[in-house]
Amino acid sequence: MKVLRTLVQVLFLGGVVALLLRGLAGHTPNTCEYYCPFGGLVALYPLARYKAYACALTELNVALLVSVLVLTVVSKKSFCGWVCPLGTVQEWLGRLGGKLFRRRFRLPKGVDRVLMNLRYVVLIAVPVLTFTVWKFDLGFRAYDPFYILFTWGGHETAAFSFYIVIGVLAAALLIPFFWCRYLCPMGAAMDPLSRAGALRIRRNRDTCTDCGECDKACPHAIPVSRVDEVTARNCTNCLDCIEECPVEGALELSWFGK
Ligand code: SF4
Ligand code: SF4
Structure with missing residues (x-):
């Protein structure tokens, strides 16, 4: 991507x-x-x-x-x-x-x-x-x-x-x-x-290790590791957080966080 x-x-x-x-x-x-x-x-x-x-x-x-x-x-x-x-x-x-x-x-x-x-x-x-x-x-x-x-x-x-x-x-x-x-x-x-945008990043609590790499990766300073789904108005769906997440499947693109 x-x-x-x-x-x-x-x-x-x-x-x-x-x-x-x-x-x-x-x-x-x-x-x-x-x-x-x-x-x-x-x-x-x-x-x-x-x-x-x-x-x-x-x-x-x-x-x-x-x-x-x-x-x-x-x-x-x-x-x-x-x-x-x-x-x-x-x-x-x-x-x-x-x-x-x-x-x-x-x-x-x-x-x-x-x-x-x-x-x-x-x-x-x-x-x-x-x-x-x-x-x-x-x-x-x-x-x-x-x-x-x-x-x-x-x-x-x-x-x-x-x-x-x-x-x-x-x-x-x-x-x-x-x-x-x-x-x-x-x-x-x-x-x-943008707040209501359907395609958004979803965090899987069960697999997330709270390492915080996604927070560091986000160029818009969105605290990805502290939310279940990214609804922040500034998210550009650049996918940098997914790229940097070390745990497969902990972050993924979703429709309405589902
Ligand atoms: S997709 Fe990009 S802008 Fe949105 S939370 Fe992830 S790193 Fe930040
Ligand atoms: S980078 Fe992945 S594993 Fe680390 S806090 Fe973010 S979602 Fe969780």
């Missing part, structure tokens, strides 16, 4: 890098925003009110939003752990950081919990700013590390945009999935559905 996940990640990351290179070579406009599911969420208000799409958004963004939400109902945040190219880049940087610093840094629990709520602020602020301050233009592009990284100088980006993306990537070296954990509005939108 690990090989399959890596293949899927490489496929999607390769796709956006190909788009980036074509854009930089002048063959196509820098268009990764056409494939952004969060764009579908931003599109909902003008679509409902004016029957029109804002700026560069299209029905494809809405279709991708619906697809990602359906995937979340089925398999929690698999989109983040298997598909999202920015998630992949952060995952690989996190592994590199782990090797360089020989540890994963974590913020104190209270600070971590408060900062995780920043994602909801971003989730509300981006559409509100889009329809007020930015006058239906996608002004978030200048602050969005996905857009900045995979267009490298697309519309609206400014000098400070590059500092944002460099800061986010540097932070991911130290704190696993820094952007996803504290700032990603798409992740925030997926949270309630």
